[in-house]
Amino acid sequence: MSLTDERLHDLLDKSLAALPRTATADCAVVLEGSLAEGFGNSSSDIDILIVRRGEENLPTMPSVLFVDGRRVEIRTRSVRQLTEQFSALGAQARRPGTLSEDLLNRCQRLLHSRPLRGHALAGEAMALMSRERFSRIAADWWAYRARQSFRHAVALLCLGATDEAVDWSGAALVQTVKAWAAGQGETYLEPKWLPLQLDRVGRPDVRDRYEELRSPCGTPASARTHLTACLAFAAGLGLTGVTADPGRLTVERVTGVTTWQTGERVHVIRRRREVFALGRRAGAVWRSLVPGRTLPQALTAAEDAHGAEPGPVLAAFWRYGLIRLAWKGAGTVTACLPLAAPPGPVTPPPSTARPLLSVHGAAVSGPDGIDLLPLPADRFAAATMALVWSNVVAENAVEDLTGALGRGQWRVAELTARRAVHAALRGLFSAYGVHPLPADCDLVHRMDLLPPDTEPIRAHARELLGRPVDSAEHGEAGLADLRAFLTEVRRAAGADAFPSSFDSAGAWRATLELGHDWLRIGAHVDAELPIEEARDLLASHGAQPHQS
Structure with a gap:
C-alpha cells in the first residue's frame, strides 16, 4: 500500500472530523478499494465505508472530500442494508447473466476491506458471506461474460467484421483470465489491476501466455488464428461452452x-x-x-x-x-x-x-x-397516412373544380381551388414529418418549418390562394396552373406517381391499396387515423366494403 498506517489514520481523522458527529457514532470504519487490495498508488482515491448498527436506510451516494491533496470518498451502510445486499447477491448468483455488477462490486469491496475502527462490528459485516463462496460467484459471473464475448467474436468473424472480432476476442480473453483469477481468490473487479493480480497468484505461465495473446494482428487470417488460440487458452483455464464454430x-x-x-x-x-x-x-x-x-x-x-x-x-x-x-x-x-x-x-x-x-x-x-427515422413510429404512420389522404383530397378537389368550371360556378370553383392548394401543402408538410399539421389557413405561413428550397412552392401557393375565379378564361388558366402546382408539390413530396384516384375504377383500387398499406402500419402503432372511414378500409383488408 502506498500510504503508511500513520498517514492513513491522519487522513481518516481529518475526514471524519468534517462529518456530523452522529454519522460516526456506534460504527465501524473500513478501507475499501484498490488501496485496501494492495494495488493503489499515490493517485488512488481513499475509499472509506462507515458501517452502522441498526435498521437505517443510509444514502448510497458517497460524500467526497479533498484532504491534504488526496480525494476521499466516504460511504455509509447500515447492518440491515449490508445483510440485504449479501442476501440479494446469493439469490442472484443462481443466474450469473442477470447478476448486478454494482451489487457484486459492493460486496467484494467490503469482503476484502481493511478494518480501521470498530473491528468487532466490521468483522460481523465481513462475515455475512464467506470469501470462498464469493470467489465462486465472481468466477461464475466472469465466466458467463467470457462465453458471451467469445460467441460474439465468433459471430463477428463469420460476418467479416475482422477488427471488431479481434477486439471482442481480447475482451473475452480478459474476462476468462479474470474468471480464473477469481477462482484463485483474486476477486477485485476492476480489470486494470489484472497484471498485478496475476503476479500475486504466482502462476507466471498463465501471466505470460495472457500477455502473448493480448496484441494480435488485424487480418482475417490472424483474427481467426487469434480467436482459436484464445479459445484453447480459455479451455485450459477451465472455460467451457464455446467453440470457434459459427454453425452453433x-x-x-x-x-x-x-x-x-x-x-x-x-x-x-x-x-x-x-x-x-x-x-x-x-x-x-x-x-x-x-x-x-x-x-x-x-x-x-x-x-x-x-x-x-x-x-x-x-x-x-x-x-x-x-x-x-x-x-x-x-x-x-x-x-x-x-x-x-x-x-x-x-x-x-x-x-x-x-x-x-x-x-x-x-x-x-x-x-x-x-x-x-427521426420521429416516433406513431408520428411516422400518422404523417404517411396524412400524406396519402392529402393527395386523395387534392385529386377530389381537382375533380370538383373541373365540374364547377363546367357549370360556371365561379365562387365554388375559387373555394375548391384553395382547398386543392391546402391539401397539397398538407401533403408537403407530412412528407417532412410534420404532425400534427397546422391549420389550413396557417400552412402557407408555417412553411418556415420546411427547408429553404421549398420557398418557390410557398410563393406559388400564395399566388394561387389569392387568385380570383370569375370567368371561364380565368378558371381554365387557374386549373392549368393548379395542376402544375400539384405536380411541383408531388415531385417535392415523393408523390409524383400518385394514382389519379377519381379517373377510373382501376385508379381508385390502386388508391385504396396504397392507403391500406399505411393504415395497417398505423393500426399496429395506434396512430391517429386521418378519417373515420379508414377503419372500414382496414377491416375490409383494402377492398371496398360493399364489393361483391
Whole structure:
C-alpha cells in the first residue's frame, strides 16, 4: 500500500472530523478499494465505508472530500442494508447473466476491506458471506461474460467484421483470465489491476501466455488464428461452452420487431416506437432471413439476395436489435463489458434525408441503408397516412373544380381551388414529418418549418390562394396552373406517381391499396387515423366494403 498506517489514520481523522458527529457514532470504519487490495498508488482515491448498527436506510451516494491533496470518498451502510445486499447477491448468483455488477462490486469491496475502527462490528459485516463462496460467484459471473464475448467474436468473424472480432476476442480473453483469477481468490473487479493480480497468484505461465495473446494482428487470417488460440487458452483455464464454430449460432426473431412493406420499401418497426427504413439491397437481405437458420446459412442466402457482401448489413441488423443471435443450447448471445455501457441494441443517429417520407415509403441514404427515422413510429404512420389522404383530397378537389368550371360556378370553383392548394401543402408538410399539421389557413405561413428550397412552392401557393375565379378564361388558366402546382408539390413530396384516384375504377383500387398499406402500419402503432372511414378500409383488408 502506498500510504503508511500513520498517514492513513491522519487522513481518516481529518475526514471524519468534517462529518456530523452522529454519522460516526456506534460504527465501524473500513478501507475499501484498490488501496485496501494492495494495488493503489499515490493517485488512488481513499475509499472509506462507515458501517452502522441498526435498521437505517443510509444514502448510497458517497460524500467526497479533498484532504491534504488526496480525494476521499466516504460511504455509509447500515447492518440491515449490508445483510440485504449479501442476501440479494446469493439469490442472484443462481443466474450469473442477470447478476448486478454494482451489487457484486459492493460486496467484494467490503469482503476484502481493511478494518480501521470498530473491528468487532466490521468483522460481523465481513462475515455475512464467506470469501470462498464469493470467489465462486465472481468466477461464475466472469465466466458467463467470457462465453458471451467469445460467441460474439465468433459471430463477428463469420460476418467479416475482422477488427471488431479481434477486439471482442481480447475482451473475452480478459474476462476468462479474470474468471480464473477469481477462482484463485483474486476477486477485485476492476480489470486494470489484472497484471498485478496475476503476479500475486504466482502462476507466471498463465501471466505470460495472457500477455502473448493480448496484441494480435488485424487480418482475417490472424483474427481467426487469434480467436482459436484464445479459445484453447480459455479451455485450459477451465472455460467451457464455446467453440470457434459459427454453425452453433442461429438467427432468431426479436420480440416487438415487425416488418412492413409499402411498394418496394421495407420498413422495420422496433418496439412499436422506432422505424428503420431499409434500402433496396438491405431490404432484400432482410427478406432473405429465415428464423432458425444457422448464421452461415443465413449469410449464404443473404449473398444471393444482396448480390455483393451482406455481412455488414447483417451485422447492423444484429447491432440494432432487429435480429438476435442464439447459441445452440445456450440462448441469446448478449455480450457486455464490465464498468461500461450496459448491453443492448444500439440506436444509430436519425436519418437526415429530406423530405423524410413519400407515399411509397421513407427515404433512405442508399441501397444498403438501415436508416432510423427521426420521429416516433406513431408520428411516422400518422404523417404517411396524412400524406396519402392529402393527395386523395387534392385529386377530389381537382375533380370538383373541373365540374364547377363546367357549370360556371365561379365562387365554388375559387373555394375548391384553395382547398386543392391546402391539401397539397398538407401533403408537403407530412412528407417532412410534420404532425400534427397546422391549420389550413396557417400552412402557407408555417412553411418556415420546411427547408429553404421549398420557398418557390410557398410563393406559388400564395399566388394561387389569392387568385380570383370569375370567368371561364380565368378558371381554365387557374386549373392549368393548379395542376402544375400539384405536380411541383408531388415531385417535392415523393408523390409524383400518385394514382389519379377519381379517373377510373382501376385508379381508385390502386388508391385504396396504397392507403391500406399505411393504415395497417398505423393500426399496429395506434396512430391517429386521418378519417373515420379508414377503419372500414382496414377491416375490409383494402377492398371496398360493399364489393361483391
